[in-house]
Amino acid sequence: MLRVRLIERMRFYVTDYVTNYVTKTSAVAMAIVLVCALAGSPTGRAENKLKIITATTDLASLAQEVGGDKVDVESIAKGYQDPHFVEAKPSFLLKLRKADLLIVVGLELEIGWLPPLITQSSNPKIQVSAPGYLDASRFARILEIPTGQVTRAEGDVHPQGNPHYWLDPENGLRIAKGIADKLSEMLPNDTAYFAQRYSDFEQRLKQADERWKAEMKPYAGRKIVTYHRSWPNFAEHFQLNVVGYVEPRPGIPPTPQHTVELIGQMKRDNVKVIVVEPYFDLKTPNSVARETGGLVVVLLPSVGGEKEVTDYFKLFDYDIAKLKQAFDTTH
């Protein structure tokens, strides 16, 4: 009897409590919204510069070239980092949430880490297809677009083509043009400024390209082996012939069987130079080089891969100097 009464009494308390509780819950929710809304508005910026975040350092360099002192540019990935495997660190969100423009490489290069960052940035300006989202691959000449059936039996293939397209100065120019157009659109008052910066960049890049091409001319048609498929645009522009890869398939680590085949092929074709990106292990390339009497050369796919490579021009300066040296010593 006592028990029943107690339970009755409790039920009364409970109903009372629940009603209270629900109101409290909604009050807490409202409070959170308010606090969030009030705490530091992200729009209050003192300077007038356009904040650009790029996925990679190369795009950052190109954006800086055309943007000049009207823009603040920062890259998420470092130049010595594999752009496929950047981590989606929350610290990047601090940059992205304040960005006016996000420039990406596209072609699914950043698919493993950028989409969640874009979503979580809760920055409406840089959401996919928003005015502050620029996919640089739209402007570039893309190679190795798979035709026919695409399966991962071929490794981590990029169904829309090879995303390492920036390693061709002509594509660099096209991307710079695209960025300049975008900047003019975002800052219409500075259109002339960006146009002038672009034409200046165009002139300097064309001059530099003439020089690079002249330097590489003696080595036209040379056969090389690369670790990953990072160099098709570079090879095409400088007339190199990539005949094999250390990776059996893109994204698949070297296997003994493939390495043996590669050694055989290099001996047959008299290939001496193995190009490796700075983020790959040198063990297999070194053993291949020992077997074939070849040479491993670490070329940089991106600006910032080494300290001295601070911009798009120095990237090609560095790679071409290294490559020339490698060709000269192996011949």
Added chain:
Amino acid sequence: MKKTLVLCALLFVVVCAKAQEVPTNGPSGTKTAANSEARMQTLERQVSMLAEQVALLRGQLKVLADAKGSGEGPGARLVLTSASVDASAPATAESSSLSVASAAALPAAAPAAPVPQAQALQSTQIQTFGGASGNARLLNPDISLIGDFIGAVGHNDVSQLPSMQLHESELGVQAIIDPYARADVFISFGEQGVNVEEGYVTFTSLPAGLLLKVGKMRAAFGKINTIHNHALPFIDRPLATNNLVGGEDGIDDAGFSLSRILPAPKGWFVEATGQVFRGDSSDVFTANQRQDVSVVGHLRGYKDLSESTNLDLGVSYARGHNDMGSAFITTLYGVDATLRWKPLRRAIYKSFIFRTELFYSLRDQISLLDLSQSVHAFGTYSSAEYRVNRRWTVGGRFDRSAHARNANLIDSGLSAIVTYWPSEFSQIRGQYKYGHLATAPNSSFDNANELLFQFLFVMGAHGAHPF
């Protein structure tokens, strides 16, 4: 009434006009929507347009031929000319490329200097007729399927896994909904049936940096509760999760989630999340009536200690009603800490993660002795994973947890795991697991020794790497 109607009509027209502006206002290409498939879409559009043009021209020619009674020869030649010219035509023929006039102009345009392909693609803005089926496919969401096969050998009387099972096949369907939102749905087909593991829409364009999720989702309670089964660092979940935080499904419920990045001292990333759920989550929370909602709060602090090392801290709170009735509340507190190390130059070869979580559960229930009783149960786990090289990862975990319903029963366990990655899209694992586990009815303990193995495979769209 009439006025309202007129107004409505006017509004409709304006909206339509605005909507139509979007696809047509980008002759330079830069204003148009730009996702990574833009090029492919343009190409496909061009191809389908070409086919249509050919068909249309063929029809026109047939009409002409019928009228003039001329032979088939010139007709075929003209069709070919028009097809080859098309790549440069769109730049000139903006919207009405299919008029007779433009068809007539095509041969004239043929010798014109060819526009470089890349430029032509960007400046292309053609009106297409039909052919929607091909293009519509491009709007399909990203679809992926992850298969999770688990096997077990050895002895465990407390929680018996079958010797072999396709534990789960998780279908992921993800897409951007509109300029303001994206949606993610994960449906898991398990041994017991089908379950929507998560399904929510995320509003990405809210003011004041707010991020709103609506739907069914894994609650932001600690770390392990947010992770899908296939992304777990171990084959099983820690004992503390099983005993205190709802087991495999965890706190996974329908509701709202609102989060925001908060201003913080330099270098710190601080994010607050508040969530309100219906109040039904496995054996943790039960909504006995509509008012029995549960709430979850999470505060995350993150800092890069260096470019390769970072520290991730969190405190969590959850409160809801339990299966004893509306009067009975379960409150959970959680603390988590993760230390990660991954050198950027060798990110795919070497990494180390140490993680620990502490859970504290306060559960109201009726006991035999008192009318009402509050059970204070404590649970924890610590785990470490080390990537030895590109293909191998090793790890270990220590577990200790009381039972939510009887804090005197304390389970403990140890695990060691080896993972082999043939590629990024599959993994094979073996886990040795020792457990000192309470058998519920008679409060005795059982020593469990098990060997679990797992095969995971991913197909379809490339998902985000776990972090």
